[in-house]
Amino acid sequence: MADWKDQLPEAARTYIDGQRLDEVECIISDLPGIARGKAVPASKFARQDYFHLPDSIFYQTITGDWGEAAGDDGFIERDMILKPDFSTASAAPWTGDWTLQVIHDAYDRDGEPIPFSPRNVLKRVVQLYHDKGWKPIVAPEMEFFLVAPNVDPAQSIKPMMGRSGRPAAARQAYSMTAVDEFGPVIDDIYDFAEHQGFEIDGITQEGGAGQLEINLRHGDPVKLADEVFYFKRLIREAALRHNCFATFMAKPIEDEPGSAMHIHHSIIETETGQNIFSGPQGGETDAFYNFIAGLQNHLPAGLAVMAPYVNSYRRYVKDHAAPINLEWARDNRTTGIRVPLSGPEARRVENRIAGMDCNPYLGIALSLACGYLGLTQQERPRRQFYGDAYEGEGDIPQVMGNALDLFDEATALHKVLGPDFARVYGIVKRAEYEEFLQVISPWEREHLLMNV
Known part of the structure; x- marks a missing residue:
């Protein structure tokens, strides 16, 4: 060497x-x-x-x-x-x-390749696309919170202190003043990213107190997963320089929105370079609908990968900026599957289900695997949803145990992700969940100790 x-x-x-x-x-x-x-x-x-x-x-x-x-x-x-x-x-x-x-x-x-190494799992799924003459393109969005230092797990997590000396405030989505409150941390994030050769598409204030979102440029799934993997460490290190913590927990603060890793997908035909979601006249193709159907049909069984912890399921709360179902719609952020505004060449499908606490390699692999099953099995989606999807019924598991049950039975997904990975992942996550079930929470002590 x-x-x-x-x-x-x-x-x-x-x-x-x-x-x-x-x-x-x-x-x-x-x-x-x-x-x-x-x-x-x-x-x-x-x-x-x-x-x-x-x-x-x-x-x-x-x-x-x-x-x-x-x-x-x-x-x-x-x-x-x-x-x-x-x-x-x-x-x-x-x-x-x-x-x-x-x-x-x-x-x-x-x-x-070790079949349960997350990067190998994603490479396996991407290769399945390549074998069909397709090149998958993704663009992840990363949401996270900057919070006050917390070294006592018994204490609730609080927003960080801003540059003005006031704690970060909620419900300030897209506020530039709110972004300025975190200026020194953001400056270090930009500096670190530049040194690492990463291109940030933008940083915005989200709806939670101290919640930010970083968008990355679209590209190869493995390369983008590498960047998210690196970014989590980069952001944590930048925060520590300024006496705050960066957390990627799905739901770190009660009554605040959770943090997602939205994933935008498009598929390019390798031979022609054309987006297979758009036809010659710019219309939506069968492949476009097949991909959406794959997400609708298979995401419930794969949710344990995109929502990997008990805390992950606290994010799926009605009217808290997270989807509760797998309806799809154009330009509608209340649905789990969104088709953003774009021209035909950039037509894409956004998966809004994944939490920021998921492993980026596995979250992207799972999302692509669902779309792959929809494409190869020529599945058809439900009718487009109109209106506020929060008013509908939820159709995704609400607790980790149910999600693991569905994942263990999802043989079609196992074939795409790899049976050995599915076996190991299910066992490890089940062990984690059973360990959590042994913990008695403050809520139980407060409301049950003397009342039941």
Whole structure:
């Protein structure tokens, strides 16, 4: 790997140009989307073609416990072979020295991709599209809260203190004054993103107190998932510089809107470069309707991937800026599936179901998998919805346990995402859910202790 720096993206080469590179962080996403890996001296990284981590990192719950997902061989923590994808090399500008991050892909000893590694799951789904002569394009939107430091889980989460010395206020959507309150944090987000070579399409104030949204430019699903994976760390580091926390919890504050990761989809025909959602005269095609139908028909069974924690389901509350059903409509933000205003060449379908707490690789993979099933099975959607969809009935699971039951039975989705991934994911998430059920909440103590 003597010439490995020649393989780096331009932004990474610019960042280290004229500097002594100290360290390389070799990282991979686990199931929750946490960066796992090793930090190694740059000189050592230059001499290694791969490194090892145990496959058990994919069996771990968000609390650090373990799901019994190791398979027939038992929990022997077999080593995986992790190889760098140099196209993902990116600065870590918040560190005290000159450091790069490089995302790695996981393989077994036979050179086969580890099927329950989230990045491999997304690559598998994208390849299914390529095999059909299609190129999927996505554009994620990231919502998150900047909150006051919270080191005591027993205390409720509060909005951060703004630049004016007043706490961030709710119901200030699209307010530039509200954005200015977070100016120093946003400045660091922009600076970090520039160092990392990421293009932000815009930052806006959302409806929650201290809630912001970052839109990314559309592009390749794996590349965009990499960016969201990196962005979560980038934003957290920027917030810590200014005595606040950035949180991607789906519902961190009571009576405030939740945080979503809306995903815009379009599909390009590889041979012609044409958007398959638009016909020669600019009209909507069968493929457009098939994709919508795939989301309507299969998202309930996949919700456990897009809403991966018990807190995720607190977001799906009527009239709180989150969908409660899978109706579809044009230019209507109350529906779970929205068709934004656009010309025929940019016609796209927006999935508004996913929470920002989902693993970006898995959330995008699941959304594409649902659309793929709709396309390949030529499914037909329900009639377009007109009016306020919050007035309708909900048609998505309301608790994690029900969502896991549906996911465990979703054999069609398992085939697209990979049966081994589905097995491991279901076991780990079930272990997480059962651990949560052992916790007695303050609400139960307050209302049940002396009253029942």
